[in-house]
Structure formats: C-alpha cells, structure tokens
Amino acid sequence: KLWLVHEEEIYGAANFYDQLNYVRSAEWWYWGAEYSWTSFARPPAYPLWIALVHTSGLPLRTAQELLFLGGYAVFIAALRAAGVPRSAAILIYAAAILHPASFQLHNQVLTDNMYAAILPMALAGLIFVFLRSRLRDALWTGAVLGILWNVREESILIGVLLAAFTALYLLRNFLGTRSWKVAAQAIWKPTLAIFGVLAFFILGVDCANYRAFHAFSKSDLSAPSVKAAYKALLRIRPNKVIRFIPVSKETRARAYEVSPTFMRLKPELEGKTGQDWEYQARANLGINNEIAAGWFLWALRDAASKIGVHQTGKEAASFYWKMAGEINRACDEKRLSGRTVIFSLVDPGSLTSLKYLPRALRRISALFVSRYQRSSQHEDLILRKPERQLYDEITSRRAAYSRVGTLQIAGWAFRAGDPVKLVGFCDAGGDIEAASIRFSPRPDVVKHFSNDPLIPLNSQFVLSMDLFRTDYSSRKLIFMTESGAVFTGSIAEILNGKSPTSITGAVGAPLMCWIDSQKIIAPPKSFAVRLEEFAGEYYQLLVRALIYAGMLAMLVLIICFSRSGFGHPIYGVLLLLAVAVASRAGLFIFLDATSWPANEPRYLFSVMPLFTCFLILLIGQSAQVARTTAIAKLPPRS
Secondary structure: OOOOOOOOOOOEOOOOOOHHHHHHHHHOOOOOOOOOOOOOOOOOHHHHHHHHHHHHOOOHHHHHHHHHHHHHHHHHHHHHHOOOOHHHHHHHHHHHHOOOHHHHHOOOOOHHHHHHHHHHHHHHHHHHHHHHOOHHHHHHHHHHHHHHHOOOOOOHHHHHHHHHHHHHHHHHHHHHHOOHHHHHHHHHHHHHHHHHHHHHHHHHHHHHHHHHHOOOOOOOOOOHHHHHHHHHHHHEOOOOOEOOEOOOHHHHHHHHHHOHHHHOOHHHHOOHHHHHHHHHHHHHHOOOOOOOHHHHHHHHHHHHHHOOHHHOHHHHHHHHHHHHHHHHHHHHOOOOOEOOOOOOOOOHHHHHHHHHHHHHHHHHHHHHHOOOOOOOOOEOOOOOHHHHHHHHHHOOOOHHHOEEEEEEEEEEEEOOOOOEEEEEEEOOOOOEEEEEOOOEEOHHHHHHOOOOOOOOOEEEEEEEEEEEOOOHHHOEEEEEEOOOOEEEEEHHHHHOOOOOEEOOOOOOOOOEEEEEEEEEEOOOOOHHHHHHHHHHHHHHHHHHHHHHHHHHHHHHHHHOHHHOOOOOHHHHHHHHHHHHHHHHHHHHHHHHHHOOOOOOHHHHOOOHHHHHHHHHHHHHHHHHHHHHHHHHOOOOOO
C-alpha cells in the first residue's frame, strides 16, 4: 500500500474553515492560538496529531497512511483473537487497506482520515474486552475512544456503539452463566474502566479548552452556550417549513423583535455576511436568499465575530446565553409561537422531510459501490503563497511527488542587431529556474519584418519547465542578448502583446517577442498509479459481489439456525461491526434528507472498509456453518 501511494502527496486546499484551519491550528499546537471564532471551531485531536507528525519530520501523507494501516492491523489482531482464520484475516486486511477511497482522501487534510484509522482500533479494543474481559484491554480501549471522541463532532455515534457493546457484553456473559446478576458482576470492572478513561479524556480536553479559550466543551460549535442559542431559535415556530432551512429570514425577523441581543446581529446576518453564507444554499440546494442548516451555525458565529462578540471566550458565551434567554422567555410568555425542541441541533421541522429518506438511502448507499477515480487536482488555484508555504512546512510536503506536469512554451524572440542567446523562466527574485540556448529558423518572422535587414533568422525557441504545485502565471520570461542586455516580461503580458522590458537599461532597438503556444504536458503514469486507477475502477465490483454473497450467507445462517452456534464470539464481532456501519450511514442518511447534501465519500470513509470486512466475515462464517451442517448430516461410518 505504501508503494502504491508513494507518488501521492498532500495538496493545499483553500477551505478556510476545514483543511486550512487544521493546518493553522497545528502550527500553534491548537491551544497556543489566540482565541477567535475559528481557532476553537473544531475539536483538538486532529490538529494535535498534525503538530505531532510535523515535529517528527515525517510527511503527513505518509503518517496518515501509516495510522490507517496500523489501525486495521490492531483490528485484524482482534479478529484473530476471535477465531478468524489467518487466510481470512489476510484477505480482510487487504480489502480494508486497499479501499480506493483512501488513495485520494489521504491526500487531503481532513479529520475523516484520522477517524477512519482510529475507529477500527477502537472496535478492536471492544472486541478484546468482549473476548477476554481484561482490565488492561479496557483501559487502552477507553483511551482510544477518548481520542476518537475529540476527532469529530458526531459523538452520539460513539454512544450508540458503547450501548451496543455493553448490551452484547452483558448478553454473552448471561448466556455463559444464566444469571443476570452474575453477568453484571463479571462485566462491571472492564465496562467501568472503559467509561472512566473515556470520561477522563473528555473532561481533560474540556478543561484544557477552558484554560485556553474559556469554554468548557470540546469545540466552539458544541459549546453549551452556542447550542442553547441555536435551540432557542429552533423553538420559534415558522409560518412556513422550508426543507433544509432551520432558521429562515422570516423566523429571524420575529426573533429580532423580542431579543435585543440577537438584534445586534441583524446588520450582518441580513447584510453581506448573511449573503455570503446564502451562497452555499443557492449553490448546493438551489434555494435563494436563505441560509441552510449545514452552514447556519457558522453564519451565526461569523456575524457575532463581525460585531466584536468573539473577543474572548467568556464574552462570546455570555452573548449566546443572553440571546437564548431572551428568545426562550418570549416563547414561554407566548410573545412568540413556540414548539418543542428535543435535540438542540435538530430542527423539529426536519420531521416533515422524512419522506425523502428513501432517496437519501439510495444516495448514501451508492457511496459503498462507487468508482473512486484518481484525482488530478494538486493545489487550489486560489491558494496564496503564504498559505502554500504553510502547507509545505506543517505537512512536510515532498516537492518531488507534487509534480503536476511540464509547462512548455513555444514562440519567437529577437532584437534587431543583437540576437537573443538565452530565454528562460525566472522567479520573482530574478533567479533562472529553466532556460534554453537553442534557437531555430523562423523565415516567416524574417519575412514579416522584411523592412529591417538586421532581423536574425534563428528566433524560434521552445522552453520547458517542470511544475510543482506552483502558479506558473506569476513567473516571468527572461531574455538575454549577445550584448548582455536583459529583458523580462510576464507570460500574461506577452500574451496580451506587451513587449518585455529591459532591466539593464539597454538603449536602442526593443526586444520583440511572441508566444505561439503554451501547454502543460502531464507526466507519464507510473505502474503504481495505473494500479491505483485499476483499484478505483474495479473495487466496487468486489463490493457488489460481496453484497450478493452476503445475502446468500445470511440466508444460509437462517436455514442452519439450529447449528449456527450463535454463542460463538464471531457473532458479537459481526453485530458490533453492523452497529458501527449502520449508525454512521443512518446518521448521514438522515442529514442528507433533512439538512444538507451528505453524499460525500469522506463522511462514510470511516465505515466503508469496515463494511467490506463485515461482508467477508459473514460469508466466511456462513461457509463454516454450512460445512458443519453438511458433515453432521453424513451417515455414520459402520
């Protein structure tokens, strides 16, 4: 796997709130950054991981791959402990680590990459505790879950997984003892250890955040004050429910009337700041003049920052608590028509969108059987030079593996009576990066300037330069003549007909130049890249085949129910995997139907390889049961 992706590298994305924000947070070791509405917007685990990798000197692209490989290595060790044969374990490991989504997603600075590596490690720990009930397994499992908790916001999924594990753990011990009391006594120490260590990590991070940012939560987005303010806005019953829009313009207008605190945000939310955030709803959902669910909390906090609320964490928390209190009081006093809000981040109106769940199910399910083509993107064009340098430094990017191709420019250049002897590319400091001294005949140019007898015949040049994630349009062409005169001009200026200017104070004839063509020649694909593309194209056929085989395997287990031996630990492993995959897929199916388009591969990346593992385990177990049943039906030997 490392050889397959050895030519891949982190590419810089200009997303200020995600990739770029993680890199900036890592630069300050998260807690060293000055408080702002973005410095504390995300949980700390991933920025701290980037900072740790940077300190080691290891390229982040390689580190993300190694973490992914290591996470599944621990998971395979747990499967071996559960009795999975070595051959099946090797197959499962290969199928997991070679999932084509990992080839390209690991090129990005995304929390999903860390989550996808830590989740199988956490599942492995739960499996070890399930099998062996050892306290030391419970302790390190709690630590891994604590890290996982602070990688992304959807902590509810960890709660679901732990609830399923506790129920399975209790049931397995009950089946062995036939006493609920004895079973509970057998599991309380390991279970308490897991929850205790997890609570220690959660409280530790919250305390560190409070010390640095004066907010006792894992991120600003999940801060109690922000959630309370959002919940208060959701309490206002809208006159018209709009899908994907939890707090409409009409709802905000009513909230302004009862909340002087919220009224302070009106110039921003109804002005340019709000209009900027409305773009996402227009571009992604086709909804005009509204802020969609996936972006409203960002818009709210952005507007608050613009009016100076986010000077300190305490000031921001006070603002949101005061805003929540005013709106809730208006709802309680019937000055606003209110409604019940159970979950602080879920719009009660989204229940009207549940009819879209079947379509969302198809969209999300398609991600498991999609083709994952190799991306040709290497850098966002709008990325500024300081930001590019930040990526280079913090992620330890290797320029040798960031070549996007060869820039080739062909044209002609001459100076009457003083032939050009060199043409090249130079950077902003005047240093030559690539050059050519070969000039070929251009009789058409001589003919065009026939009124000047000093025009040289050899004026044609072809200039090539390798591109490494750089914006070549900012580079200049440099021309040197036999007399020592030097002229420069940007590619864009020369294409627009402007002649290069002298930087040596040359007098006399100007330098004439024209660019006939420019193109970027893509580098030839290596064998590793071709194998990457092969996996991206055909892995989905493997998953489809496994799905059909898995359906047959389930049927076999049902038919052979009496001989299935459901007390075998492998069934507990299968149920844990099923809960992990189904809960995450279910969450994003719900979000896709009610909140924003959630059919991005990165959201499901953490469970797509686990789904493949589940299918292989299911098929292997059904084959074992079928074989056992067939042997049992053979007549006894005489």
